[in-house]
Amino acid sequence: MKNFTFENQTKIIFGKNAEEKLGEEIKKYSQKILLHYGGGSIKKIGLYDRVKKILKEENIDYIELSGVKPNPRLSLIKEGIEICRKENISFILAVGGGSVIDSSKAIAAGVTYPGDVWDLCLGKGEVTEPIPIGTILTIPAAGSESSPAAVVTNEEGWLKLDVQSEELRPKFSILNPENTFSLPKYQTIVGIADIMAHLMERYFTQETHVDLSDRLIEGNLQSVIKHAPLVLSNPSDYNSRAEIMWAGTVAHNDLFTSGRVADWASHKIEHELSALYDIPHGAGLAIIMPAWMKYVYRDNINKFAQFAHRVWHIDPDFEGIEKTALDGIEQLKSFFKEHGLPVTLQDLNIGDNRFREMARKCTSNGAVGNFKKLNENDVFNIYQLAK
């Protein structure tokens, strides 16, 4: 087990009518906020009206900035930074999914950064005292509601990079499972793939003596696997929506990284895909993760056998444990497929003509991943396996 520091200051307010706490939470930080969201979905479910009503009742001034798209764009972030500076705004309320929250974090960091906000993604500058943000989550997926990271897409060159800082964790996040009832099936399962990927990226480590965190991750995965079909078949099943929503936060709040080194290669390999083809991040992960697993499992067959046995309840084949390891990977792929996710690039009509370009961009800062260090050729091969 490695040395570690764990600290997560985000306050989670979870359950039916959790929005009722919104006013008192915001007022701890500011009386004038940026209300940041995507498109029409929060209006369709009535959340937009409820939030505006609360802000008015609590005499909290707000300026709206909508239009966040999946894989949030740098141009809108720059617009947000401008507004916050001009209007002297000192708090951002993100209402939406991971893209809205990530966009808010990037704005929050940019407001107090004197240079170009993209520098923070390039590692040329440091996040310093960003303005605080709070969230009302509507899509269980990215885990951004209590994470320290934001992923940003720069339209110039379609580069997708992240900015990280403990100070970027939201001050509070309001999680009301009812706000997820109307999520379309595809968006629901794409979110679930993202949650599972966050767990698996942490699970597959070469660090030994990480039994407790192994078991916590396995428990979380089993719960997601149980509830995924339930939310798909009955989108208004409060309890299953609640399990998935809470699982998504816990998966990515960094408790499960304690004492271990997470991998993150699959995320990086996927980022190239979603930056170039603008596909949902979770869909890309459903394609990339099994391909990554097939490429790397020989580097720790027992870990993959443990995954197969403990998560998928596959009876270990002690005469050939490699078969058990491979069965676990197949089971994951079948699970994704069965629940409507793409599992090959072909499923999304993505050809092989840009594999080399993506592999090069993905490894432009050096090898990716920790379970196994992957160079440009490795990444190229993984795209090939994902065809």
Place this chain on the structure above:
Amino acid sequence: MKNFTFENQTKIIFGKNAEEKLGEEIKKYSQKILLHYGGGSIKKIGLYDRVKKILKEENIDYIELSGVKPNPRLSLIKEGIEICRKENISFILAVGGGSVIDSSKAIAAGVTYPGDVWDLCLGKGEVTEPIPIGTILTIPAAGSESSPAAVVTNEEGWLKLDVQSEELRPKFSILNPENTFSLPKYQTIVGIADIMAHLMERYFTQETHVDLSDRLIEGNLQSVIKHAPLVLSNPSDYNSRAEIMWAGTVAHNDLFTSGRVADWASHKIEHELSALYDIPHGAGLAIIMPAWMKYVYRDNINKFAQFAHRVWHIDPDFEGIEKTALDGIEQLKSFFKEHGLPVTLQDLNIGDNRFREMARKCTSNGAVGNFKKLNENDVFNIYQLAK
């Protein structure tokens, strides 16, 4: 799943040489502190000297208050409050186990409370802006290093009550597994019983749709069960000591209470025992929890069967699931016994002459427990079952 709020601001600094961060952490809060500890054990392992050296190097003033005993006493707490007020101390560093940390929390709350600190335990007053505390943990057990509670023993009448407030969570806790190498076997296993009790008190709830937290608790229990024999047979096994230490913190940091109602009857029933007979809390829990289980399991046989199957890997007997439930309880009791814990009151030479008195005190504020509400007679019967 119930609505919940989850927030835990304690920063955990975990691993070898974790004490090196002590100076920079304390200086965020104060330059003059109370150094609070128990007896000789921190001196024996050299921790006392290391801490003093760091405080000197960092120019942090300190006043020492030692002598904390297990089941920390109100008289010493009052002495600590006096010292802090007189010396204008604005931070407490607890070096030790749960008793030292609890004592520190009670002092921290008492310093800023104008009345008698015992009022806070009686619920006659409220904790308001306690002075901050930090900890260096030496005994994995109580979970006080990131919990909001402190248990205090009032020698007048040997009453044992707790004081609770989110503000009492330590600002930071330093967890170096090497500091637990010299813990005697009995103290080690008594601590493990306490950790397991914290998990089981949360596990046994009548709340339904708590699948994720069920599985996280089961994972934590399995890890503790795996590593308990390892730390007992090889006290200097860093990795197993680390697993137990981290398990103890995670068990009680309140993540696992999310969405559910914990029970706490066994803790309250045990508190009467350790207040009167001054036995280690964990030893009392090893006796009381199985007795409590036998008394209440019929109120939710399936939950106990799930416990037997998932935690103890007992093959479910679908022709008579009650047998599976009972087998799980027996397995727990055998585990305690096998590893040197008492499992009956007789094992500690405690007779039945004060059962009625303890049952009355335990229920003086009304029924205890949530899985099943227990009145004075119920508690009396549980003492009888524990004979």
